[in-house]
Amino acid sequence: SAVISQKPSRDICQRGTSLTIQCQVDSQVTMMFWYRQQPGQSLTLIATANQGSEATYESGFVIDKFPISRPNLTFSTLTVSNMSPEDSSIYLCSVIPGGGTEAFFGQGTRLTVV
């Protein structure tokens, strides 16, 4: 299993600014992911955070808008850059511990852009 601490839990931000979300895992994990969940929608994968190399982004998501850091196997950050109201959403990090197939999620960050 894995326990994930995600911060902040919520924030209200001005348009044009950036917010960095942090996820700390209680164990080393190779597979780490960032998702967006828009109101009333299911989870959409933004990118896979790779330790020691650039993140792998899904179609529709770009590094300039959502830069990701993964300095080690227990920590990652996602930055939402140059925010607009359309970025208002819940952002979640997730890990799949080695040897398993079950995904564990952080508590999520509820972002409101005004």
Next chain:
Amino acid sequence: GQQVMQIPQYQHVQEGEDFTTYCNSSTTLSNIQWYKQRPGGHPVFLIQLVKSGEVKKQKRLTFQFGEAKKNSSLHITATQTTDVGTYVCVLYGNKLVFGAGTILRVKS
């Protein structure tokens, strides 16, 4: 990439009634997972199905994987208010692909 269609989108049942949600794919799936997301919460893993025709039970929840491995279902017997949430089928590979989910509301 692979995708799944999940139906219904929404179901509102009386407490004690049964509930079923279905996931369908046009291609053969290697496996399928089910997660539950409570309102305001994050997804929580329920189960993974791998074998053709597999049936697994967790108390009042029954999970099935179709013989052709192109569909799956989750059935809840005698729903309770604690069952409220969104039930989502998920494809597991080198990443997770989430279905749209079925929102379950239970009237007491």
